[in-house]
Amino acid sequence: MAIAWSQRYAARTRRIQSSVIRELLKFTTRPDVISFAGGLPAAELFPVQAFQRAASRVLQQSGPSALQYSITEGYLPLREWLCARYAQKGVSLSPDNILITTGSAQALYLCGKVFVNPGDAVLVESPTFLGALQAWNSFQARYLDVPIDDQGLQTAQVESALLGAPRFAYVLPTYQNPAGTTMPLARRQRLLEITARFQVPILEDDPYGELYYDQPPPPSLLSLDLQRLPHADIEQGSVIHTSTFSKILAPGLRLAWVIAPSEVIRHFVRAKQGIDLHTSSFVQQVVYEVIKDGFLREHLPRLRRAYRQRRDAMLAALTACMPPQVSWTQPQGGMFLWLRLPPTIDATDLLERAQQRNVAFVPGSAFYSRPTPEATHTLRLNFSNVDEAAIHTGIARLAEAINSYAPATLPA
Amino acid sequence: MAIAWSQRYAARTRRIQSSVIRELLKFTTRPDVISFAGGLPAAELFPVQAFQRAASRVLQQSGPSALQYSITEGYLPLREWLCARYAQKGVSLSPDNILITTGSAQALYLCGKVFVNPGDAVLVESPTFLGALQAWNSFQARYLDVPIDDQGLQTAQVESALLGAPRFAYVLPTYQNPAGTTMPLARRQRLLEITARFQVPILEDDPYGELYYDQPPPPSLLSLDLQRLPHADIEQGSVIHTSTFSKILAPGLRLAWVIAPSEVIRHFVRAKQGIDLHTSSFVQQVVYEVIKDGFLREHLPRLRRAYRQRRDAMLAALTACMPPQVSWTQPQGGMFLWLRLPPTIDATDLLERAQQRNVAFVPGSAFYSRPTPEATHTLRLNFSNVDEAAIHTGIARLAEAINSYAPATLPA
Numbered sequence: 001m002a003i004a005w006s007q008r009y010a011a012r013t014r015r016i017q018s019s020v021i022r023e024l025l026k027f028t029t030r031p032d033v034i035s036f037a038g039g040l041p042a043a044e045l046f047p048v049q050a051f052q053r054a055a056s057r058v059l060q061q062s063g064p065s066a067l068q069y070s071i072t073e074g075y076l077p078l079r080e081w082l083c084a085r086y087a088q089k090g091v092s093l094s095p096d097n098i099l100i101t102t103g104s105a106q107a108l109y110l111c112g113k114v115f116v117n118p119g120d121a122v123l124v125e126s127p128t129f130l131g132a133l134q135a136w137n138s139f140q141a142r143y144l145d146v147p148i149d150d151q152g153l154q155t156a157q158v159e160s161a162l163l164g165a166p167r168f169a170y171v172l173p174t175y176q177n178p179a180g181t182t183m184p185l186a187r188r189q190r191l192l193e194i195t196a197r198f199q200v201p202i203l204e205d206d207p208y209g210e211l212y213y214d215q216p217p218p219p220s221l222l223s224l225d226l227q228r229l230p231h232a233d234i235e236q237g238s239v240i241h242t243s244t245f246s247k248i249l250a251p252g253l254r255l256a257w258v259i260a261p262s263e264v265i266r267h268f269v270r271a272k273q274g275i276d277l278h279t280s281s282f283v284q285q286v287v288y289e290v291i292k293d294g295f296l297r298e299h300l301p302r303l304r305r306a307y308r309q310r311r312d313a314m315l316a317a318l319t320a321c322m323p324p325q326v327s328w329t330q331p332q333g334g335m336f337l338w339l340r341l342p343p344t345i346d347a348t349d350l351l352e353r354a355q356q357r358n359v360a361f362v363p364g365s366a367f368y369s370r371p372t373p374e375a376t377h378t379l380r381l382n383f384s385n386v387d388e389a390a391i392h393t394g395i396a397r398l399a400e401a402i403n404s405y406a407p408a409t410l411p412a
Numbered sequence: 413m414a415i416a417w418s419q420r421y422a423a424r425t426r427r428i429q430s431s432v433i434r435e436l437l438k439f440t441t442r443p444d445v446i447s448f449a450g451g452l453p454a455a456e457l458f459p460v461q462a463f464q465r466a467a468s469r470v471l472q473q474s475g476p477s478a479l480q481y482s483i484t485e486g487y488l489p490l491r492e493w494l495c496a497r498y499a500q501k502g503v504s505l506s507p508d509n510i511l512i513t514t515g516s517a518q519a520l521y522l523c524g525k526v527f528v529n530p531g532d533a534v535l536v537e538s539p540t541f542l543g544a545l546q547a548w549n550s551f552q553a554r555y556l557d558v559p560i561d562d563q564g565l566q567t568a569q570v571e572s573a574l575l576g577a578p579r580f581a582y583v584l585p586t587y588q589n590p591a592g593t594t595m596p597l598a599r600r601q602r603l604l605e606i607t608a609r610f611q612v613p614i615l616e617d618d619p620y621g622e623l624y625y626d627q628p629p630p631p632s633l634l635s636l637d638l639q640r641l642p643h644a645d646i647e648q649g650s651v652i653h654t655s656t657f658s659k660i661l662a663p664g665l666r667l668a669w670v671i672a673p674s675e676v677i678r679h680f681v682r683a684k685q686g687i688d689l690h691t692s693s694f695v696q697q698v699v700y701e702v703i704k705d706g707f708l709r710e711h712l713p714r715l716r717r718a719y720r721q722r723r724d725a726m727l728a729a730l731t732a733c734m735p736p737q738v739s740w741t742q743p744q745g746g747m748f749l750w751l752r753l754p755p756t757i758d759a760t761d762l763l764e765r766a767q768q769r770n771v772a773f774v775p776g777s778a779f780y781s782r783p784t785p786e787a788t789h790t791l792r793l794n795f796s797n798v799d800e801a802a803i804h805t806g807i808a809r810l811a812e813a814i815n816s817y818a819p820a821t822l823p824a
Binding site: 005006008011013041044046048068070101105106115116120138139167199201236238246251253254255263264267273274275276277278279280281283 | 464475666
């Protein structure tokens with residue numbers, strides 16, 4: 001008799017849902033579609049030749065070690081390189097404070113695995129990164145939502161959320177996904193003060209910090225936390241910080257890192273042993289070979305220039321095309337901006353009309369832990385993976401879709 | 413005030429322990445040590461040049477796609493290649509029956525994630541693969557142990573374990589890790605009959621099946637299960653099957669796969685989205701480029717020849733050096749054999765004496781879900797990653813360590 005699989009899944013499995021975005025991405029692979037939906041870096045900016053040289057050199061010089069099992073913690077020269085890089089920003093680390101992960105998705109997952117019991121609360125921004133919600137749903141997390149505004153997390157509302165005793169506070173302070181907002185220095189400091197008082201750790205997700213288009217962002221929460229401590233000793237710190245090579249080199253590598261006090265890293269390491277033993281040694285050594293001699297000094301300015309032009313193109317197109325009832329954030333970096341519709345237009349309904357016009361975006365509701373009024377009337381636009389001409393065409397089509405609603409739904 | 417991290421870890425975290433083997437491996441990196449402890453393939457047999465050519469070609473021909481985000485399910489041409497390969501063995505699959513994983517460690521982890529509630533039982537062989545126990549400990553699994561003998565899982569004892577209602581039965585039928593044993597055809601069929609009666613799925617772990625040194629192993633449990641079904645339809649099947657490129661190409665890639673009815677794969681995909689989104693697209697495309705034109709037809713015989721010589725060397729050295737109170741398994745493939753000591757010698761104590769003589773192995777106790785008398789007096793020897801001369805020297809040293817016990821502990 002066949003197995004009744006549906007009766008065999010664990011309780012937590014019922015909370016794991018397929019990503020709305022990934023379903024939508026199937027539509028966006030059609031060649032005639034202009035997609036603002038994905039969160040993809042521009043593939044034409046990947047440094048393919050640098051990877052060719054690096055892969056060849058790694059295999060020639062240390063093929064057997066690059067293809068053999070290695071330690072869970074990650075390739076030591078790569079962790080030392082990260083130490084040197086953070087030292088330039090005033091953050092003093094040892095390799096024991098770093099775990100190399102299979103994408104920063106895995107760093108978020110590890111925080112769930114190590115900290116979240118079923119029913120435990122996690123403080124999140126509202127809206128927040130969909131992938132984090134997906135990862136922690138599988139640990140049966142509850143969410144304490146704190147709204148953001150054009151300056152990111154509204155710190156004035158953090159204290160009441162902390163009364164709910166979250167395991168940690170998850171924050172994207174810089175060029176937030178989905179909203180493109182950035183917390184100014186004062187808010188960052190205020191957040192650290194409040195969470196320290198409640199002794200709640202912060203999980204700082206910083207995938208976009210290097211992608212600034214006007215001026216560098218304020219110091220990271222990790223950096224500000226250490227500045228407050230005697231000897232800036234990370235072992236006394238309260239911030240877990242994750243970042244990634246996905247946005248500054250290429251996401252298909254699945255290579256990222258997480259920084260924390262060494263005690264926390266040891267717990268992450270033990271959990272990761274059971275998940276994938278270690279991140280590909282081959283990928284780690286190739287990336288180290290690409291970056292070790294200062295490659296990013298030239299590559300990052302190239303990325304910033306290209307993405308800045310796309311951001312500017314999108315802001316210009318929105319200004320030119322959108323009716324006055326629509327507003328949006330002004331991202332100073334990263335890959336996204338956030339559009340607010342009149343409360344009479346539902347973003348999911350709008351998506352249908354947009355798709356009829358071969359343009360796609362992600363409705364805001366995907367980024368909220370629970371339904372809210374704002375979720376219905378917002379949407380995320382990605383500008384990193386669309387060239388300037390297509391940005392103009394796509395935004396014009398989107399404006400057309402919005403204007404297709406009866407004038408009554410667009411109050412003057 | 414500093415965060416009291418130790419009070420913040422989730423309940424499950426307390427069950428995640430560091431691997432005994434990984435701690436031991438630190439000792440074995442000393443150049444004067446002969447290590448039978450690891451589970452490493454021979455790095456000198458990795459096809460480094462094939463990887464060089466493949467990496468170069470992939471980056472040249474499809475660099476942007478190899479470095480971009482991709483779908484969780486895995487690179488379609490690679491899944492199609494696996495379909496063709498299994499078809500040669502009479503197993504008919506579609507790509508929807510395959511998920512590419514970040515090592516088969518991840519496939520085992522996904523089974524825990526998708527099927528195991530805290531306190532649920534899993535049927536395991538005793539002894540079994542340590543990594544599986546580690547993965548499922550983190551889901552607070554209980555274990556129903558079924559002993560193995562020289563022919564693998566003792567099917568006569570399976571029925572009483574199934575009364576404990578395990579979520580699945582985890583079996584390594586071919587060249588088992590740690591014991592090197594292989595289930596004959598009759599036992600495989602018997603196991604499928606019994607588990608079908610109880611409607612308990614089987615998780616078949618098959619990392620070593622291609623590494624046979626005498627003749628090919630009996631058909632996999634997956635293959636035998638399908639033979640029993642109308643139209644050999646995997647959608648009606650009860651076996652989840654995992655295998656890997658780690659042992660036939662290189663483990664540092666972290667590239668493996670899991671095969672199951674498509675409904676189960678969909679659950680795995682959703683769980684994997686939260687864990688690492690997808691396995692490195694770069695690694696997947698490079699491996700596909702290496703194997704797509706029949707490379708394994710020449711590479712596998714090379715591996716089999718080299719490992720056969722090492723197995724033979726170890727069996728000969730054991731016969732030549734060991735006192736008569738010591739016995740061992742006769743592996744027909746894979747990377748390990750299993751040594752039984754006289755009940756008066758404790759393997760952990762012996763390890764100390766062996767380390768003094770610069771030789772290492774893993775004590776049997778690492779491979780049991782709970783202490784048993786047998787666990788104390790057994791040990792695992794790896795023969796794949798030591799050359800023949802070192803095998804002779806190392807086994808002689810190990811025999812010397814055993815003979816260092818007072819004659820009274822070695823009864824005639």
